[in-house]
Amino acid sequence: xxxxxxxxxxxxxxxxxxxxxxxxxxxxxxxxxxxxxxxxxxxxxxxxxxxxxxxxxxxxxxxxxxxxxxxxxxxxxxxxxxxxxxxxxxxxxxxxxxxxxxxxxxxxxxxxxxxxxxxxxxxxxxxxxxxxxxxxxxxxxxxxxxxxxxxxxxxxxxxxxxxxxxxxxxxxxxxxxxxxxxxxxxxxxxxxxxxxxxxxxxxxxxxxxxxxxxxxxxxxxxxxxxxxxxxxxxxxxxxxxxxxxxxxxxxxxxxxxxxxxxxxxxxxxxxxxxxxxxxxxxxxxxxxxxxxxxxxxxxxxxxxxxxxxxxxxxxxxxxxxxxxxx
Amino acid sequence: xxxxxxxxxxxxxxxxxxxxxxxxxxxxxxxxxxxxxxxxxxxxxxxxxxxxxxxxxxxxxxxxxxxxxxxxxxxxxxxxxxxxxxxxxxxxxxxxxxxxxxxxxxxxxxxxxxxxxxxxxxxxxxxxxxxxxxxxxxxxxxxxxxxxxxxxxxxxxxxxxxxxxxxxxxxxxxxxxxxxxxxxxxxxxxxxxxxxxxxxxxxxxxxxxxxxxxxxxxxxxxxxxxxxxxxxxxxxxxxxxxxxxxxxxxxxxxxxxxxxxxxxxxxxxxxxxxxxxxxxxxxxxxxxxxxxxxxxxxxxxxxxxxxxxxxxxxxxxxxxxxxxxxxxxxxxxxxxxxxxxxxxxx
Numbered sequence: 001x002x003x004x005x006x007x008x009x010x011x012x013x014x015x016x017x018x019x020x021x022x023x024x025x026x027x028x029x030x031x032x033x034x035x036x037x038x039x040x041x042x043x044x045x046x047x048x049x050x051x052x053x054x055x056x057x058x059x060x061x062x063x064x065x066x067x068x069x070x071x072x073x074x075x076x077x078x079x080x081x082x083x084x085x086x087x088x089x090x091x092x093x094x095x096x097x098x099x100x101x102x103x104x105x106x107x108x109x110x111x112x113x114x115x116x117x118x119x120x121x122x123x124x125x126x127x128x129x130x131x132x133x134x135x136x137x138x139x140x141x142x143x144x145x146x147x148x149x150x151x152x153x154x155x156x157x158x159x160x161x162x163x164x165x166x167x168x169x170x171x172x173x174x175x176x177x178x179x180x181x182x183x184x185x186x187x188x189x190x191x192x193x194x195x196x197x198x199x200x201x202x203x204x205x206x207x208x209x210x211x212x213x214x215x216x217x218x219x220x221x222x223x224x225x226x227x228x229x230x231x232x233x234x235x236x237x238x239x240x241x242x243x244x245x246x247x248x249x250x251x252x253x254x255x256x257x258x259x260x261x262x263x264x265x266x267x268x269x270x271x272x273x274x275x276x277x278x279x280x281x282x283x284x285x286x287x288x289x290x291x292x293x294x295x296x297x298x299x300x301x302x303x304x305x306x307x308x309x310x311x312x313x314x315x316x317x318x319x320x321x322x323x324x325x326x
Numbered sequence: 327x328x329x330x331x332x333x334x335x336x337x338x339x340x341x342x343x344x345x346x347x348x349x350x351x352x353x354x355x356x357x358x359x360x361x362x363x364x365x366x367x368x369x370x371x372x373x374x375x376x377x378x379x380x381x382x383x384x385x386x387x388x389x390x391x392x393x394x395x396x397x398x399x400x401x402x403x404x405x406x407x408x409x410x411x412x413x414x415x416x417x418x419x420x421x422x423x424x425x426x427x428x429x430x431x432x433x434x435x436x437x438x439x440x441x442x443x444x445x446x447x448x449x450x451x452x453x454x455x456x457x458x459x460x461x462x463x464x465x466x467x468x469x470x471x472x473x474x475x476x477x478x479x480x481x482x483x484x485x486x487x488x489x490x491x492x493x494x495x496x497x498x499x500x501x502x503x504x505x506x507x508x509x510x511x512x513x514x515x516x517x518x519x520x521x522x523x524x525x526x527x528x529x530x531x532x533x534x535x536x537x538x539x540x541x542x543x544x545x546x547x548x549x550x551x552x553x554x555x556x557x558x559x560x561x562x563x564x565x566x567x568x569x570x571x572x573x574x575x576x577x578x579x580x581x582x583x584x585x586x587x588x589x590x591x592x593x594x595x596x597x598x599x600x601x602x603x604x605x606x607x608x609x610x611x612x613x614x615x616x617x618x619x620x621x622x623x624x625x626x627x628x629x630x631x632x633x634x635x636x637x638x639x640x641x642x643x644x645x646x647x648x649x650x651x652x653x654x655x656x657x658x659x660x661x662x663x664x665x666x667x668x669x670x671x672x
Contacts, residue, residue, distance in 0.1 A: 020665070020666055021665065021666035022666065023666060025473065051473065052473075056500070057499055057500060057503065059499065061462055061492055061496045061497075062462045062465060062493075062497055062499070062500045065462020065465065065466060065493065065497065066463070066465045066466030066469055066497075066500060067466060068462070068463045068466055069451070069462065069463030069464060069467040069468075069469070069470070069480070070466040070467065070473075071466070072451060072463065072467065073401070073470035073471070074470060075469075075470045075473065076663060077466075092456060092459060092493070093462060093463075093493075096456050097454075097456075097460075097463065101452065102656045102657070102659060103437055103656045103657055104434060104437055104438045104442040104444065104452065105434055105435075105437065105438065105442070105444035105446065105452060105656075106432075106434045106436065106437040106438065106444070106656060107437075107655065107656040108444050108445075108446040108447075109446060109451075109452070110663075112659075112663050141657050142657055142658070160662070163662045163663045163665070164662060164663070165659035165660070165661060165662065165663050166658050166659055
């Protein structure tokens with residue numbers, strides 16, 4: 001099994017899919033010669049040419065809207081929104097158009113569009129380049145929402161997203177691009193809607209997404225030193241959600257922590273908590289703890305940014321609270 | 327009649343190339359739209375129709391003229407004022423009326439309503455209830471055609487109000503940058519809902535082609551009350567777009583004889599203005615005069631289209647109500663997109 005970075009895994013999924021299918025093309029800001037602001041599409045214009053690796057104007061409405069139109073007309077576009085903060089600019093096209101065409105047309109239309117984007121704190125970009133907005137999209141029927149945390153997952157999930165007949169908002173995390181992980185020799189598509197149990201445990205389940213999967217795994221290692229057995233589950237697809245795996249985990253462990261980098265209030269952890277309390281009410285031995293960012297626009301100074309977003313220590317503290325060992 | 331005019335270059339007179347027979351058919355289509363919209367106004371006021379409606383009475387020549395110049399494979403995106411475009415692109419009135427009634431037999435299966443009329447098989451990518459919302463998608467459809475080297479155009483209908491949206495400007499910019507085969511059809515009626523051009527446009531109505539000039543886009547000035555002028559302009563614009571020269575912006579001057587929505591008391595507008603427009607600018611009356619139709623001939627066509635519209639109401643009323651739980655049927659498409667076949671593989 002080769003070891004590649006998360007960044008390489010994204011590029012590999014895109015390149016392999018494009019080699020085999022001329023319907024697939026990429027559009028986004030600075031994705032051609034520059035290779036995207038995160039270097040994900042680096043080198044791809046040399047292989048596929050500027051027709052299929054398309055630099056766009058700074059026009060998030062048109063990038064997403066043109067992706068929708070091309071998708072309806074039989075293409076499989078992958079558009080890149082440079083920072084997920086800028087999804088807000090294309091929100092109308094995503095929420096009113098991409099998500100609703102199929103229903104409004106009575107099933108005449110499919111929108112097989114993939115919107116790749118990235119974000120996240122940890123490098124002091126300030127309040128407009130570091131948000132985690134995934135929960136906004138989970139609220140919209142008609143959209144699928146994916147948030148991959150490892151090289152293997154990001155590669156397999158991106159392939160499935162490209163071939164999904166629905167609009168998929170595909171979140172990548174800024175700080176995960178350099179991480180390395182083993183991937184299968186052959187690209188194996190990972191079906192949307194299937195969670196991954198990263199680590200089995202018996203005392204408490206941590207349901208984590210994105211960067212917090214790695215923080216949770218670190219916290220689990222720490223907890224183990226105290227004899228606490230932690231199960232770490234990554235939903236990977238936030239909508240549709242693999243409720244069975246998540247509820248099953250909490251029924252087994254009887255305690256639960258949700259963890260994401262996005263702010264706690266109205267965050268995806270709230271949805272998880274609701275699903276879990278309904279599905280595992282009689283099993284719960286402690287209130288569900290939610291870990292996430294402080295309720296504030298992210299401040300620039302590294303010390304303030306660091307204070308706002310959650311880390312392994314916050315996950316560990318939450319784990320201890322569920323066991324009344326705080 | 328104002329001749330078809332290229333913004334830059336000499337005015338061109340309408341050449342009258344449409345055969346009389348075809349013009350008569352277009353007359354019938356415009357009258358069908360008029361009677362259809364009068365009927366939906368009537369049925370809405372009678373409380374038969376849910377939701378709310380916008381009619382395009384006065385603008386029929388734009389819809390019919392543009393669609394006449396298109397090929398069957400060309401696609402359109404319409405607006406909240408969608409009935410005329412949809413009929414002109416070929417959807418039977420029965421299916422549209424059934425949609426007004428929220429029936430399964432409707433052109434959107436009862437899921438869309440007046441503002442979301444779709445007929446994908448006939449190249450109607452859908453009417454859009456967000457002003458300007460369909461424009462970027464039309465650019466994307468045109469991009470698909472360009473990438474596959476298909477000789478097709480994508481047509482966006484929109485009003486002057488939409489030219490103030492970001493979606494309009496981003497779509498114009500992208501289409502011109504990439505020379506996409508798009509026709510931007512501005513149905514310039516001088517109103518953004520209740521707000522007159524003077525309060526929402528920094529340009530005069532007749533200066534709106536400057537919007538295109540800003541992007542280096544070819545523009546045409548078109549009299550939207552003259553269907554022949556609309557057909558000719560659209561044909562020439564279509565030729566330009568499919569030849570790879572890029573999109574064309576058509577500033578189609580037209581008039582909305584009614585309020586923004588059915589039931590709009592139009593407190594913002596002088597009643598005599600509407601009366602005068604109806605007397606002097608009715609595209610149906612103008613074509614009738616050009617065709618030299620006798621009263622008898624007119625009555626015959628009128629009786630036919632009225633019967634067709636009445637038939638559509640009966641069809642719709644006899645239609646099937648959707649199963650309430652079918653509201654959930656189309657939220658997601660199942661399965662996966664088929665992988666590319668070997669022949670299409672790179």
